[in-house]
Amino acid sequence: MYKVLVTDGISHTGLVSLIEHPHFIVERQPTLPVAELKNIIGDYDALIVRSQTKVTVELLETAGRLRVIARAGVGVDNIDVNAATRKGIIVINAPGANTIAATEHTLAMMLSLARKIPQAHQKTAAGEWDRNSFKGVELYKKTLGVIGMGKIGTEVAKRAKSFGMNILGFDPYLTEERAKKLGFTKASLDLIAAESDFITIHTPLTNDTRGLVNDDYLRKTKKGVRFVNCARGGVIDEKALVRAIKSGHVAGAALDVFEKEPVADVELLQNPNIIVTPHLGASTIEAQEKVAQEVSAEIIEIFETQSIQNAVNMPQMSGETQAKLQPYLLLGDQMGQLVIQLLNKQAPAKIEINYYGDLIDEDTELLTRTLLKGVLSYHLSDSVNLINVLHLLKEQGVSYNVAKNATNKGFANYMELCVSNGLETARIGATVLNGYGARILKINQYRIDVKPEKYLLYIKHRDVPGMIGKVGSLLGDYGINIGTMQVGRTEVGGEAIMVLTLDKTMGADVIGELTLIDGLDEAHLLELTNVDTFEPGRVEPEFEIVESI
Template sequence: MYKVLVTDGISDTGLKSLFDHPHFVVERQPTLPLEELKIIIGNYDALIVRSQTKVTEELLESADQLRVIARAGVGVDNIDVNAATRKGIIVINAPGANTIAATEHTLAMMLSLARKIPQAYEKTKAGIWDRNSFKGVELYKKTLGVIGMGKIGTEVAKRAKSFGMNILAFDPYLTEERAKKSGMTKASLDLIARESDFITVHTPLTNDTKGLINDDYLSKTKKGVRFVNCARGGIIDEKALVRAIQSGHVAGAALDVFEKEPVADPELLQNPNIIVTPHLGASTVEAQEKVAQEVSAEIIEIFESQSITNAVNMPQMSGEVQQKMQPYLLLGEQIGQLVIQLLKQAPSKIEINYHGDLVEEDTELLTRVMIKGILSHHLSDSVNLINAFHLLKEQGVSYNVQNIPHNKGFANYMELTVSQGTESATIGATVLNGYGARIVKMNHYRIDVKPEKHLLYILHQDMPGMIGKVGSLLGDYQINIGTMQVGRTMVGGEAVMVLTLDKKVNAEVIQALTSINGLNAAQFLELSNVDTFVPGRQELQKVESI
């Protein structure tokens, strides 16, 4: 018998499959203080929470029997995933269960924004019959810009078409064929700004999307545009949005998510042209039942057949294999993150080549790690080691893996290439005995760089004084250089310079660098993980068919 503890308010209907299963005992406890929960947590095999229970490292120290933590929802910010992973506990969520709820809430917000329904409601309830102050606009024949064409963005576009709206869609992985098939137009962000009457955002919150809708972007938009955000707080710069509304350039906004929650900013709460709701996107009876049903079904699958679909971390390989592959796993994630930044766009093709000793190893997990590193640049934490191949297929990206015995000059070597059309980017890497991980190739250039959090990649003409000019300029901006490596293919031709830095480089520094005579391009690269790849305790025995 497996014991399951439910600590937050979760639908009985959603948990029915667990209640009815002969091999599971489900016990409910109201949200308990940490000290009380620590006393009992060691008796359970699985824990189901929503957002109220905080699953901390301290709590998990007492959870020696626990094998699964299930978040009946999408986000896992109330769960210390790294601590769970180190403990060998699988963390799962229900990423698709709120799609319809979030889609319908987006449409409800857009209609409320167009017809000023909340404002009219408040005034009518106050006893004021005012038909003149709330003249709205129709959705019919208006242009809707959809930024982010994942499941929710796609469903929003589909429903908006039924209102007779023209759809402009942006997503790094959206193809012309898919857009045409869905009756929409693939568009750039700038085209959406110029042409859209309404703009709705449906992207993850990443380094690229944080502040995506800012002063500069708003200045490009059509006068009278209206914004909807039911995705993630922070995608829209709230201060910039308020300024654009106060100036009259933006007609209004409907926001369900905020940079800080609960929202308390009076400029948002008291502006008559801004509609707000308290993060209600997934708050429907049906969605809450679906999330409980999804995690219940997966808990049964994990214990009964070792099948895992929606894990946000990764069960562990055997101890011996883990020890041998550990440095490669971290390096694989790092080169995945770097190569997609070098490409500067979503890939249509991925090629992975293993050489030397790696040919003799089981590299499936290493391949997953690289693909996760690539996809996470655009998809953020929605991609994990379990769903990486599935998302790759969903985005229409092909991949090829080759094992080549020839060692390429190193005892072990892996090379990752991503491409889109005629553009491509390549990184080659190795683990040197006694020296650790090294990036030894970037595009066509041979280098020797230890992966660090902040990297600066520079293409320049091979000419005297270039290194000094770069170092001097960075010093002027108080940016300290850790290491510098150079490479070239021929004397006097184009060369590469790769620097590790102590902090980030902003656009102003990049612009100053590219103004140096003979310096052709400069790009800041950032790694989110420079520490340790930490898989969980159990070897993955079965991955859901993709």
């Protein structure tokens, strides 16, 4: 018998298959205090939560029996996925169950915004018959800009077309062919700003999308534009939005998500041109039943057949395979994140993976998926995982190729990742050194030796005396400490690169100052969402260095 604990308000109907299954015992204890949860979690094989329960590393320390954590929803922000992965616990979610609910809520918010329905209701309910204050606008023949053309953004756009709206869609992975097939126009963010009467947000919250709609972007928008955000708080700079609405440039906004929740900002709550709802995008009876049904069905599959469909972390591996590949899995994810940033954060059209040395004898399917996930995660955030990454590649029209080569490239094991978008190409080569951990050994055509760190500064420059000193001096002026510095070049006096590990991040102003240095061609801050947890001595001897690269 497997014991399942449900700690949040999950639909009973959605849990029926699990409750009635002869091999499972389901116990429901909503709003359980953290201290009590820590005391009992060790008795359970699976845990089902929504957003209230915080699954922290401290909680997982006492969960010695736990094999599965299920989030009855899409995001997993309340679950420490890394801690769960380290303990071999599978984390699953229900990624597609709330698509219709979020789509319909977006359209409801857009219609409410266009016709001022909540404001009119409030005044009418208060006993005042006022028809003059609530003159709205029609959606017919208006232009809708959709920022983020994933499942929900696409479904919103399809339905908006039925209102006779013209659709402009932006997404790093949206191709002209797919847009044409759907009857939309592929557009840049600037074109959406210039021509849209309504703009709706459907993008994950990432480093690139945080504050995407800010003062600068709002100044580019068409006067009288209206914004809808039912995706993620933080994509819109709320202070900037309020300023633009007060100035009269933006006509209004409808927001279901906020930078901080529950929202308490009176400028948002009391502005007559802003409609707010308390994160209701997935709050339908049907959606709540579907997410519960999805996670219940998958929990049964995991325990009964070991089949995993919607894991957001690494699937289980044999102990022997895990011992060999674990450090490479972490490195592969890092390589993917870095290479897409080296491609100037552009979506790739083609991905190539090459394995060398003893890695060719291993089952590298999981490693391949990890590399690919690292590439896609920069734009798709936590919507991409090891299970759906190949599907998403196909969906986005990205081709990939994997090759295994018997040559060792100077190391017992070595892998290269190359991405291109048709115009530019970026390449990273790396390995794991016995006793030293992960090392990036090649960036584009340059040989280098860099340990992956959270903040890396990549600089391309001319190989002239004094360049390193100028860079170090400028960073010192800004109070930025350098951890390590590595240089690479192909010929004396030609083009060269330097890669620095930094103790903290830096702003665009510092990057701007760096590019003013004579002879310095490019400067990019590369950031990793995960850092190396490799333990020296953990890897078996077959990963040792064979000869200098």
